[in-house]
Amino acid sequence: MNSSPDQIFIGAANRLAPWVRRTTGRRHVALAVAGAVVLGLASILLDQYRDYQMAEVAASAVAVAGLTVLIGLSGQISIGNGAFMAVGGYVAALLFMHLQWPLIAILVVSTLAAAAVGAIFGVAAARLRGPYLAGATLMLAVALPFFATRFSGLLGGDQGLGFFVTVPGFLGATFSPLRWQAWVNCGAALVAMVLLANLVRSRIGRSWRAVRDDEVAAALAGINVARMQILAFIISAAYAGLGGVLLAVVVGTVSPSLFTLSLSIQLLTAAVLGGLGSLSGAIWGSILLVIVPTYLTNVATSHGLTQATSSSIPILAYGLVLILVMLAFPRGIAGGISRLIGQAPLSDSESPTAPPTSWRRRSPAADRKEKGRT
Amino acid sequence: MVEFLEFTLQGISAGMIYAAIALSLVLIWRGTRVLNYSQGALAMLTSFIALEIEYRTGNYWFAFVGALISGLIIGGAVERLVTRQVINKPPLNAVIVTIGLLIGIEGLAGVFFGGNNRSFPTPFSPVGLSIGSVALGITRNDIFIAGAVLLAAGLLAVVFQYTSIGLRLRATAFNLPVARLLGVRVGGMLTLGWALAGLLGALAGMLVSPSTLLSPNSMDTIFVLGFTAAVIGGLESPGGAVVGGLILGIVLSYAGGYLGSEVVNLFGLAALLLVLMLRPTGLFSSAPARRV
Amino acid sequence: MSESATLEVREVSAGYGAVPVLRGVTITAQAGTITAVLGANGAGKTTLLRVIDGSIKPSQGQIWLDGANLAGRRPENVSRAGIAHVPEGQGVITELTVAENLQLGLLLRPRSERSAALADIYNRFSVLADRRSKAAGTLSGGERQMLVIARALATDPRVLLLDEPSLGLAPKIVRDVLDLISQLKTDTGLTIILVEQNARSALAIADLGIVLNLGSVVATAPAGQLAADEALRRHYLGF
Numbered sequence: 001m002n003s004s005p006d007q008i009f010i011g012a013a014n015r016l017a018p019w020v021r022r023t024t025g026r027r028h029v030a031l032a033v034a035g036a037v038v039l040g041l042a043s044i045l046l047d048q049y050r051d052y053q054m055a056e057v058a059a060s061a062v063a064v065a066g067l068t069v070l071i072g073l074s075g076q077i078s079i080g081n082g083a084f085m086a087v088g089g090y091v092a093a094l095l096f097m098h099l100q101w102p103l104i105a106i107l108v109v110s111t112l113a114a115a116a117v118g119a120i121f122g123v124a125a126a127r128l129r130g131p132y133l134a135g136a137t138l139m140l141a142v143a144l145p146f147f148a149t150r151f152s153g154l155l156g157g158d159q160g161l162g163f164f165v166t167v168p169g170f171l172g173a174t175f176s177p178l179r180w181q182a183w184v185n186c187g188a189a190l191v192a193m194v195l196l197a198n199l200v201r202s203r204i205g206r207s208w209r210a211v212r213d214d215e216v217a218a219a220l221a222g223i224n225v226a227r228m229q230i231l232a233f234i235i236s237a238a239y240a241g242l243g244g245v246l247l248a249v250v251v252g253t254v255s256p257s258l259f260t261l262s263l264s265i266q267l268l269t270a271a272v273l274g275g276l277g278s279l280s281g282a283i284w285g286s287i288l289l290v291i292v293p294t295y296l297t298n299v300a301t302s303h304g305l306t307q308a309t310s311s312s313i314p315i316l317a318y319g320l321v322l323i324l325v326m327l328a329f330p331r332g333i334a335g336g337i338s339r340l341i342g343q344a345p346l347s348d349s350e351s352p353t354a355p356p357t358s359w360r361r362r363s364p365a366a367d368r369k370e371k372g373r374t
Numbered sequence: 375m376v377e378f379l380e381f382t383l384q385g386i387s388a389g390m391i392y393a394a395i396a397l398s399l400v401l402i403w404r405g406t407r408v409l410n411y412s413q414g415a416l417a418m419l420t421s422f423i424a425l426e427i428e429y430r431t432g433n434y435w436f437a438f439v440g441a442l443i444s445g446l447i448i449g450g451a452v453e454r455l456v457t458r459q460v461i462n463k464p465p466l467n468a469v470i471v472t473i474g475l476l477i478g479i480e481g482l483a484g485v486f487f488g489g490n491n492r493s494f495p496t497p498f499s500p501v502g503l504s505i506g507s508v509a510l511g512i513t514r515n516d517i518f519i520a521g522a523v524l525l526a527a528g529l530l531a532v533v534f535q536y537t538s539i540g541l542r543l544r545a546t547a548f549n550l551p552v553a554r555l556l557g558v559r560v561g562g563m564l565t566l567g568w569a570l571a572g573l574l575g576a577l578a579g580m581l582v583s584p585s586t587l588l589s590p591n592s593m594d595t596i597f598v599l600g601f602t603a604a605v606i607g608g609l610e611s612p613g614g615a616v617v618g619g620l621i622l623g624i625v626l627s628y629a630g631g632y633l634g635s636e637v638v639n640l641f642g643l644a645a646l647l648l649v650l651m652l653r654p655t656g657l658f659s660s661a662p663a664r665r666v
Numbered sequence: 667m668s669e670s671a672t673l674e675v676r677e678v679s680a681g682y683g684a685v686p687v688l689r690g691v692t693i694t695a696q697a698g699t700i701t702a703v704l705g706a707n708g709a710g711k712t713t714l715l716r717v718i719d720g721s722i723k724p725s726q727g728q729i730w731l732d733g734a735n736l737a738g739r740r741p742e743n744v745s746r747a748g749i750a751h752v753p754e755g756q757g758v759i760t761e762l763t764v765a766e767n768l769q770l771g772l773l774l775r776p777r778s779e780r781s782a783a784l785a786d787i788y789n790r791f792s793v794l795a796d797r798r799s800k801a802a803g804t805l806s807g808g809e810r811q812m813l814v815i816a817r818a819l820a821t822d823p824r825v826l827l828l829d830e831p832s833l834g835l836a837p838k839i840v841r842d843v844l845d846l847i848s849q850l851k852t853d854t855g856l857t858i859i860l861v862e863q864n865a866r867s868a869l870a871i872a873d874l875g876i877v878l879n880l881g882s883v884v885a886t887a888p889a890g891q892l893a894a895d896e897a898l899r900r901h902y903l904g905f
Contacts, residue, residue, distance in 0.1 A: 075466075077469055121647075124647045124650070124651055125647070125650065127651070127654065128654065130466070130469065131403075131468075132605070134409070134411070134473075135409065135598070135605070135646075136650055138411065139598045139601070139602065139642065139646050140643065142594050142595055142598045142639065143595075143598075143642065143643040146636055146638075146640055147640065150634075150637060150640065260591075261591070262480075265473060265476070265477045306488070308488045309484065309488045312481045312482075312485045312590070313485060315477055315481030315484060316478055316482055318474070318481070319474045319475060319477040319478020319479065319480075319481055319482075322470055322471065322473060322474025322478075323475060323478060326470045327456075327459050327460070541762075541769060541770055541773070542770070544761070544762065545759055545770050548761045549757070549759045551721070552759055553770070554721075554740075555721075555741055555753065556745060556770050556773075556817070557742050557774045559742050560742065
């Protein structure tokens with residue numbers, strides 16, 4: 001009994017499996033290739049609106065992935081990653097408008113630009129913990145639109161700048177631009193996710209987790225805590241920047257109204273929903289984030305609410321999600337579901353969402369309060 | 375020279391608003407070790423409630439009192455129902471929960487008051503005041519703002535220092551387990567702390583909303599500037615919050631006046647980062663500086 | 667002063683999470699007596715006091731004070747029922763002044779009694795009277811111990827729980843503190859439960875001695891008898 005199609009398939013998979021399993025990096029690449037195939041098929045078989053949504057999800061997933069690594073793995077927080085998305089988007093638009101660079105170059109340079117800004121902010125904020133860091137990133141998110149108005153000559157003010165991705169010639173004149181956008185975004189996202197997954201599994205990822213769990217112990221073990229924190233910040237900014245470019249691909253313009261505080265908080269919501277620290281969770285969270293709000297708004301308008309009112313409903317939903325998930329599942333839904341079905345949590349890291357005890361160094365009064373001592 | 379005076383006075387007026395927000399943040403931080411990111415959003419909500427009251431009754435002062443009372447109630451309710459659950463959890467949870475509150479309240483306001491385009495009433499005329507023929511650059515309204523915040527801060531200081539409920543509040547903030555052992559109903563004190571902070575926030579909202587167009591997002595920048603003021607003064611120090619607010623208000627007023635109003639928030643960002651880098655515990659706290 | 671009362675701990679078991687710390691502990695502190703609870707570190711002495719004061723919920727057992735079972739009540743309510751706990755490490759609220767610390771305790775009394783009670787306390791504790799407007803954080807170790815005991819007395823308790831009052835104090839100060847405790851019993855007839863590692867000194871002023879080991883009561887006897895039992899002393903109490 002060795003020739004039925006199932007057997008052949010299983011035999012091939014078995015032969016391949018050890019090769020794939022031998023290195024995590026290869027496993028990630030294999031997953032990405034499989035993902036690419038699935039997405040490519042979906043893009044071809046489904047209608048154009050799905051292409052649009054896939055492109056949106058890809059953009060969001062990249063940004064959320066960076067954020068979830070920052071929070072879940074390195075124990076920091078940022079509610080300003082929308083600002084880094086803006087950096088990526090605006091740099092891309094400027095390169096497009098003034099220098100007409102090829103797309104790949106634009107992607108890379110914009111990501112690096114966002115990383116650079118992230119580095120500046122990260123160094124400034126290196127000593128900040130917990131609420132102070134959150135407040136500083138909040139300030140960044142709120143202040144950023146004012147850069148666009150201050151330098152409105154260069155940055156287009158409230159109207160913003162245009163950004164277009166044209167279908168390459170070899171695909172033919174009838175190839176749908178939406179499909180090309182989906183392919184570009186999903187391709188970039190897959191590459192980015194593989195790189196991030198490898199990073200998470202590497203020594204750097206382990207150092208992040210060590211710092212998150214106990215800064216003092218990590219420092220004693222020879223880890224340069226400040227450098228690791230700044231690096232995590234840079235990575236999350238870079239990924240946000242890439243997400244910003246991909247978002248610009250989908251939307252076609254970059255403007256201050258695209259990169260609001262609400263966007264930064266949406267990223268946080270997706271990261272929390274998917275489980276802090278989980279890359280697969282970043283994808284799930286992004287899918288929910290792209291699909292559910294439109295659905296909610298449509299339901300609301302169909303019930304007679306005005307456009308302005310019903311577009312607030314998703315915003316209300318984000319807030320409720322954040323509150324309820326943190327109250328009910330302090331480790332994010334992925335962690336919660338895994339706990340319910342009795343498995344170790346789904347995330348890519350070993351101890352995904354242990355409380356970032358690097359924040360536990362609060363004031364003595366709070367410590368006393370927590371320990372119940374006097 | 376007249377310009378300088380005008381900017382200074384306007385800066386004081388704006389600074390008082392930041393001081394009120396900063397004070398409410400300090401109140402909550404000292405009492406519950408939580409930084410309430412939704413404080414601005416709560417102020418926005420109470421301002422919308424006040425707007426409704428004013429629309430229906432035609433009386434500003436009803437609306438004013440209504441805002442303050444709803445600030446008390448909503449502030450206390452939020453503590454009891456939401457933040458009480460995260461008090462003994464890791465700080466990350468409290469940050470995310472209060473961010474959730476921030477955005478949730480903005481969404482709520484959008485749903486209920488979203489289409490609202492009414493202008494916000496002021497109790498006093500917005501006409502500029504002058505001494506003799508010299509225009510001072512401020513209005514009666516500005517004086518009202520400064521007076522209201524100083525009065526509120528003063529009353530709170532008196533309550534905290536000289537009354538038994540103030541003693542209980544302070545004991546709960548300084549050492550909760552010991553306060554419990556002395557019979558203080560600490561749960562109630564935590565709720566009261568948030569309620570008082572909600573009152574301060576509502577006051578700030580009422581004072582600032584006439585000059586900013588009230589919308590679900592309009593308190594975002596005021597909040598971060600209030601946060602900056604609190605950081606400048608040191609999160610542990612109520613007096614520092616007021617001074618921090620004044621300093622920030624005056625500095626930003628000069629920046630906006632001489633360099634153009636678009637740079638105000640950028641200056642605020644720079645100020646925040648500067649303080650956090652150089653003296654993160656604030657100008658007035660006695661806590662040792664944090665090492666890297 | 668309130669009438670003192672008998673405190674009964676009946677078959678109390680308690681622990682932190684899955685770790686049992688107290689197993690079936692039964693203790694009776696008679697009204698107007700000093701009961702010394704002794705034993706090595708980790709024996710469960712502090713846990714016992716925390717169960718009595720309501721900070722820890724026992725998994726089993728009851729705490730009886732004058733016909734009422736206090737087990738499971740919250741600390742603020744146990745304190746209002748008349749049990750004052752002076753925790754280990756003193757528990758002075760350092761940011762408040764001496765007077766404010768005392769006033770906090772006085773809040774549990776009816777308003778009309780407060781000034782008289784405060785005057786009493788300043789009488790008994792002259793060092794506190796001298797430092798009344800100083801921040802409590804500026805007090806020395808011995809003075810702080812006085813302050814927390816005075817503050818506990820300010821609440822007009824019927825039972826006083828003292829957790830390691832001698833901890834970290836110089837020997838002379840320890841003697842002063844223990845003398846004070848002994849004096850309290852005589853003057854006020856308060857029921858006192860004294861947890862101490864310094865077993866010798868504690869037994870010198872106590873009426874009843876109880877030895878805990880690994881969460882169980884291994885000996886209950888009048889203090890003099892316990893002090894005289896050499897084998898027991900050497901085995902459990904270290905002297």
